[in-house]
Amino acid sequence: MSFRATLPSLSHKLPPSSRAWLSRQFRDPYVRARLSYPANYRSRSAFKLIELDQRFKFLQHDDVKTVVDLGAAPGGWSQVVAGKMGWTEQSVAGLAEVMHARAKKKQVEGQARGSFGLKGPEKEPDTGSWSPDVQIDEVDPLRELGLDQDITPPPVGRGTIVAVDLLRIEPIAGVKTLQMDFLSPEADAYINALLPSEPGTEGKADVILSDMAGNFSGNKTADIESSIDICSAVFEFAQRHLRTSKSIGRRQGGVLVLKHFAHPRSVEFRAEKLTPNFGMVHYVKPPASRAGSGEGYWVCTGWKPVTT
């Protein structure tokens, strides 16, 4: 039974708020796209990162080797990053192609056996109809279709992605996951241990993403405090672990993407912490972000720290 088909049959049993939520889900093009083949993203949020990257292109450089994704569960953003770095998007598509090719190969093998008068390996050909003078063309239908070679496995991507969340993240190719509280004192050391120390990278990240949001209590002051605390902790993490634009050798290199909520305190935070330390700070409300939500993203490029 399809998702859509269950709505009318269930709706009369649900409270109005749940009906409204369901109805919004059914109408939401991003929810439908998320579920569609082949992307199959785990979260609707994945499209926010896709839209941010389409605009600012921070994941589209080959020199982007290390990305940290904070507040990553269920893993939509990590899937997008892994795809950009040659891991999952190609792996998912690659896997689909492998499955398709395998099915086709089986089908062709079946037809091949059929065309030579065999239903299966155990059945002998009908020798009564054979004549020694008849020349049989040895056409290999698998070779004709280019399916005689071993199917190559999905490609291996470049670099490292570290994904952190309080919640478990199901495995994603190319992504190292950590289930822990990013705000805990030991988080920094755990994440640092997963950052590769390749020559020239100083063991730092090229891009740090944070889609973290605490649980809303309903108390506006407490909620904005919690959001600012998260932004401050991410900024301090960036101070220790983000590669500078100079080290990367690109003016826009060293990127921090930071979710926050609209509030005068957020504006202060941006002016005090972000603006002086990055070449550019853009406020973005990506189209995939629901109009009614107060969330927005700062896309900060060109890390050139002046405060320590």
Ligand SMILES: C[S@@+](CC[C@H](N)C(=O)[O-])C[C@H]1O[C@@H](n2cnc3c(N)ncnc32)[C@H](O)[C@@H]1O
């Ligand atoms: C909006 S969701 C992230 C969705 C994710 N970007 C995706 O595409 O799948 C926010 C996440 O932040 C996580 N989070 C909130 N506070 C956290 C903390 N202190 N440490 C780690 N994760 C946290 C939540 O558990 C939640 O999974």
